[in-house]
Amino acid sequence: MPEPIIFAIPKGRILDEALPLLAAAGIEPAADFFDKKSRALVFGTNQPHISLIRVRAFDVATFVAHGAAQLGIVGSDVVDEFGYSELYAPVDLGIGHCRLSLAGPAGSAPPGLGESHIRVATKYPATTRRWFEGQGIQAECIKLNGAMEIAPKLGLASHIVDLVSTGRTLIENALEEQKIISEVSARLIVNRAAFKLRSAEVPALVERFREIVGQGDAAA
Numbered sequence: 001m002p003e004p005i006i007f008a009i010p011k012g013r014i015l016d017e018a019l020p021l022l023a024a025a026g027i028e029p030a031a032d033f034f035d036k037k038s039r040a041l042v043f044g045t046n047q048p049h050i051s052l053i054r055v056r057a058f059d060v061a062t063f064v065a066h067g068a069a070q071l072g073i074v075g076s077d078v079v080d081e082f083g084y085s086e087l088y089a090p091v092d093l094g095i096g097h098c099r100l101s102l103a104g105p106a107g108s109a110p111p112g113l114g115e116s117h118i119r120v121a122t123k124y125p126a127t128t129r130r131w132f133e134g135q136g137i138q139a140e141c142i143k144l145n146g147a148m149e150i151a152p153k154l155g156l157a158s159h160i161v162d163l164v165s166t167g168r169t170l171i172e173n174a175l176e177e178q179k180i181i182s183e184v185s186a187r188l189i190v191n192r193a194a195f196k197l198r199s200a201e202v203p204a205l206v207e208r209f210r211e212i213v214g215q216g217d218a219a220a
């Protein structure tokens, strides 16, 4: 028996939307996956050769990039932030829609020409630096893991780069969206080596997800 295929899925808000896609692909987690009291992190499925791991969103990309998991589901925000060359992101799953945006105090002018330096609080320092470089501005990034929206008010940074969906979090913290950096949706990600080495299983799974979402190639 070959080692099982490990499929990494994120714990957070994408999970609820990802489960129906997994089911449509014929992958049903074992009962302990739904047991809130369970402390297990690896779960069997109805497919003897597929196991699931449930990890934090950013860690999905890390497990798959290092080949510890062969496939995963993660937001394009995370794929872009790491830029792992070992990752192949062949299918846009059409779930987890939001955008990564620059926001600043409501009523303030967005940073622009003439500014050479800016301090930004974000969970996405690599993407943020890269985007500001493209604007000719050097961004000093302060890495936070959540609640970015309170940083400008407390003087930690003048701006934030964070995910926006309804915009409610920004409004309730007296901020406004100033620029959209990228449109975000969840991707099926695959370890490039595993795609070749597990050619009997991994490409077929990718194809199944492509069919489910009725889609051709997304950006790799």
Ligand SMILES: Nc1ncnc2c1ncn2[C@@H]1O[C@H](COP(=O)(O)OP(=O)(O)OP(=O)(O)O)[C@@H](O)[C@H]1O
Binding pocket: 010, 011, 012, 013, 014, 056, 057, 058, 074, 075, 076, 077, 078, 096, 097, 098, 145, 163, 164, 165, 166, 184, 185, 186
């Ligand atoms: N407001 C939102 N609307 C839609 N999708 C979102 C939203 N916020 C985040 N996402 C998507 O869901 C993914 C996981 O976000 P979530 O908020 O569940 O994780 P988190 O709690 O920030 O992560 P962690 O568990 O690592 O702290 C993000 O990477 C993004 O792709």
Ligand SMILES: O=P(O)(O)OC[C@H]1O[C@H](OP(=O)(O)OP(=O)(O)O)[C@H](O)[C@@H]1O
Binding pocket: 013, 145, 146, 147, 148, 162, 163, 164, 165, 166, 167, 168, 169, 170
């Ligand atoms: O535009 P909205 O619909 O208000 O959504 C945006 C919020 O959603 C995400 O946070 P999340 O709720 O995942 O909490 P987190 O800060 O723990 O990541 C994101 O970081 C924003 O704070």
